[in-house]
Amino acid sequence: MTLNALIVACGWEPALVPDPEVEVSGAYVSDLLSDVMAHCPDGAVLITVQNHTNSVAVCTLVGAPAIVLVHNREIPEEMQAAASREGVALLRTTDDQFHAALRVGKALGIGVGE
Amino acid sequence: MxxxxxxxxxxxxxxxxxxxxxxxxxxxxxxxxxxxxxxxxxxxxxxxxxxxxxxxxxxxxxxxxxxxxxxxxxxxxxxxxxxxxxxxxxxxxxxxxxxxxxxxxxxxxxxxxxxxxxxxxxxxxxxxxxxxxxxxxxxxxxxxxxxxxxxxxxxxxxxxxxRLEGASLQKDGDDGSGSLYLLREFPICKYDFENAGKAANQIKQVLQEKKLPPKIIRRIAVAAYELEINLCVHSDGGVLSWQISNGRSEIVARDAGPGIEDVEWACRDGASTANEWIRSLGFGAGMGLVNVRRVSDEFDIKSKKGSGTTVKSIIYIEDKAS
Incomplete structure (x- = not known):
């Protein structure tokens, strides 16, 4: 599924979307950046509370195309600038991590019927 | 007069x-x-x-x-x-x-x-x-x-x-036997979270340009990132050196202090000395060295309380048998 289609399906606020057509394979939920480095699959969106430049750096390294900030967390200017520079999408939702991940699962048909 | x-x-x-x-x-x-x-x-x-x-x-x-x-x-x-x-x-x-x-x-x-x-x-x-x-x-x-x-x-x-502190050493070429040779050095400053991850990102970009397999790139990027963050969070500042020669990637994170009291404990999953505000940034989960060791083919750490720490991560980029 394209990122754009996932944004529409999940009802996320698109704060920055450098490439709407990039393919999304799933989601990874974590607030620990080392955990993201260790386990986030390539092509997954990162669902997190970490609203700073280091989350962008980690996404760049693991090949995560987008960060979904839960609880409608603010996006600091430096984070916006870093994401723009690195081509990482920034999305916001009022959901918590569980419900944000649930929406991704539904949109991608992951876990349905398991 | x-x-x-x-x-x-x-x-x-x-x-x-x-x-x-x-x-x-x-x-x-x-x-x-x-x-x-x-x-x-x-x-x-x-x-x-x-x-x-x-x-x-x-x-x-x-x-x-x-x-x-x-x-x-x-x-x-x-x-x-x-x-x-x-x-x-x-x-x-x-x-x-x-x-x-x-x-x-x-x-x-x-x-x-x-x-x-x-x-x-x-x-x-x-x-x-x-x-x-x-x-x-x-x-x-x-x-x-x-x-x-x-x-x-x-x-x-x-x-x-x-200028000297900010300069990154850079050497490219081959190692004489036709294998890829790269050398980079990145000075890392204590608590410079603004720039944390940039060295690892540069390393990843170079590897992508050289068209190395994505799995190898990711392992090297993980090791580089974790060691870079460790220098930033735990040391008084140091240097991240990265070299590719003889078909292997060697990352060395070297600092001049403060050193680790119990190296064995520090390498355990979850072991961390990070304070609350560092944890609030998503660091200090005690997974850094564990991650480095997990992605490395060879891993070594030397440290002494009161002096510096040197961590080495070697990842083979060419089949050793070939």
Whole structure:
């Protein structure tokens, strides 16, 4: 599924979307950046509370195309600038991590019927 | 006429002029060659005309807290009134007479486009406290003293230090046997979260340009990132070196302190000494070294409390059997 289609399906606020057509394979939920480095699959969106430049750096390294900030967390200017520079999408939702991940699962048909 | 013969010398002492020994740092030697007298001199000049009285010169020197004043008219330098000249005038009762009569006239001057090394030799040879500076048209353009030189060298050396600290070493090529050879060094500063991850990102970009397999790239990027963050979070600052040669990637994170008390404990999953605010940024989960060891084919850590830590991660990028 394209990122754009996932944004529409999940009802996320698109704060920055450098490439709407990039393919999304799933989601990874974590607030620990080392955990993201260790386990986030390539092509997954990162669902997190970490609203700073280091989350962008980690996404760049693991090949995560987008960060979904839960609880409608603010996006600091430096984070916006870093994401723009690195081509990482920034999305916001009022959901918590569980419900944000649930929406991704539904949109991608992951876990349905398991 | 009681005109002084020459500029007053400063106290003589045993000294070695900068640039005259083989022991001076190369950076310093280059600086004193590169800097011109005009880069160092004071050009905001306080001067008096020839018909000013010695008392006026003395008052000016007192107000401006200077130890000599050039006698100048329309850019032409006629002489210099020094504290010695003032004392001499006071003793002789000529303090109300003109500077033109009692100034020092035999002057040694420097030209503004001379290298600083030349000026340093003049200071050493003549033992004067200051030299007037003239330009090619023989116009007075400044005055130079030891303090000007010290200030200029401190500013230049600080800039040079910043440049050297910020410079990333870079060497590319092959290792002689046709294998890829790369070398990069990244200085990492303590708590510089703004730039944390940039070294790892650069490493990843280079590997992508060299078209290495994505799985290998990710392993190297993970090791580089974790070691970079460790330097940023836990050390007093250090250097992340990355080298590719002989078909393997070698990342070395080296710092000068504070060192790890229990290395074995530090390498356990979840072991962390990070404080709350570092944890709030998503760091300090105690997974960093575990991640590095997990992605590495060879892993080594050496540390001692009170001194530095060196962590090495080796990842094979070519099949060892091939």
């Amino acid at each position: 009681s005109t002084s013969d020459s500029q007053p010398p400063i106290a003589s002492e045993e000294r070695t002029t900068l640039g005259e020994t083989d022991n001076d740092p190369i950076v310093l030697l280059e600086l004193i060659q590169r800097l011109k007298v005009r880069d160092v001199m004071t050009s905001n000049l306080v001067t008096v005309p020839r018909d000013a009285t010695m008392q006026q010169a003395q008052e000016l020197m007192r107000q401006k807290k200077i130890s000599s004043v050039p006698v100048e008219e329309k850019g032409r330098l006629f002489g210099l009134v020094s504290i010695d000249d003032i004392i001499r005038a006071l003793v002789a009762g000529t303090i109300h007479e003109s500077c033109g009569r009692h100034m020092t006239t035999k002057l040694v001057v420097l030209e503004d486009d001379m290298p600083l090394s030349f000026a340093l030799r003049y200071f050493d040879r003549y033992h004067y406290g200051r030299f007037p500076v003239i330009n090619r048209d023989r116009q007075l353009v400044g005055i130079i003293c030891h303090r000007d030189i010290n200030r200029a060298l401190l500013v230049e050396l600080t800039q040079e230090l910043h």
